[in-house]
Amino acid sequence: MTYAADSFDTLPRLPTWVTSASAETPEDVAFLSGAALNHLHLVLNREDVPQTLLRARLALRAADASMTHQGRPERASELRDAVAFLQPGDSPGPAGEVYLSWRRAIERPVSVNALHRALPDLEPDQIAVWLDGSGQGAPVARAAAVVEAVLTDRPRDHTGAVLLADATLAQALGWSHVTSLLGLSLKRGDLRKSGDELRLACHRAITTGVIEATRQAADLSRRAARLREVAPKLRAKGAEEAVAVFLASDAVAPTALTSLRSDRAARRFCDRLVALGAVRELTGRDTFRLYGV
Structure with missing residues (x-):
């Protein structure tokens, strides 16, 4: 074929x-x-x-x-x-x-x-x-x-x-x-x-x-390959576990990234992934945001 x-x-x-x-x-x-x-x-x-x-x-x-x-x-x-x-x-x-x-x-x-x-x-x-x-x-x-x-x-x-x-x-x-x-x-x-x-x-x-x-x-x-490509650049403690959450979930709230230890760290991590072109913000809101591959 x-x-x-x-x-x-x-x-x-x-x-x-x-x-x-x-x-x-x-x-x-x-x-x-x-x-x-x-x-x-x-x-x-x-x-x-x-x-x-x-x-x-x-x-x-x-x-x-x-x-x-x-x-x-x-x-x-x-x-x-x-x-x-x-x-x-x-x-x-x-x-x-x-x-x-x-x-x-x-x-x-x-x-x-x-x-x-x-x-x-x-x-x-x-x-x-x-x-x-x-x-x-x-x-x-x-x-x-x-x-x-x-x-x-x-x-x-x-x-x-x-x-x-x-x-x-x-x-x-x-x-x-x-x-x-x-x-x-x-x-x-x-x-x-x-x-x-x-x-x-x-x-x-x-x-x-x-x-x-x-x-x-x-x-x-294609999107997952990009996330895996940038993963080594992520220095936050618990980043590997957080990346795994994204690769298994349609949408992720920062509060679900418990390996990152704090909500503030999780939000910064998500924003970093968006800046790297590895994930997208899905809601268009300033608060209660959701992110996904």
Whole structure:
């Protein structure tokens, strides 16, 4: 397979016959989603891709899509704020709970217990039934079966249905962690479909999701390489641990950089990384700032 040269890093890009094809028949749509998944599988096994950070960034996108499914106005910036400054005992609100579900789902290897942690309203036995019941067929068909099964029992639980479908897809593909593809690409109208129409929608969503995931992987690989490049210049005590936090998190509040010993030192550290072009300030605010690769 040949790939177009990438303009800003060494990651191979999806071939244009996947990204620009206009597939009409179910067979063509399924073929393209399979080709896209194969490409992503290769990308996810590359050492230069910051896997944890990529999953975190895609989880934010999936939570943003969940807000659209629910008809809520919160977007990525509000979701980040909803959870970044939580104190013990605080409630993140409905939007923050959805984002926390996606974050928890991608933090640990796929298992019933990990998914119950992400979706505490669901009993572990019920989660196991849905996952086990999808055990027949190809990966995307299994994921679509989970969407349909969950929404049959819980018609309003769009987040749970799509999150469990992405977990099923990961299991079927042999991936250790959930990677949000259906979560960021299935449309609200798709969730009203069933049977063959739902499977076709899932195949289309997979191709769209992989295109976004590989774009994010390329961008984050370049940004992570820059952060690693400047890391030796950082003389602050605890800098190595702080850099590791950035390489694993979508957004970081200075207060989360506990290895730097003080909030003032953490803020100066973040500003230094911005000046070096290694991270970005994500909020545009003068206070309560968040930073990310």
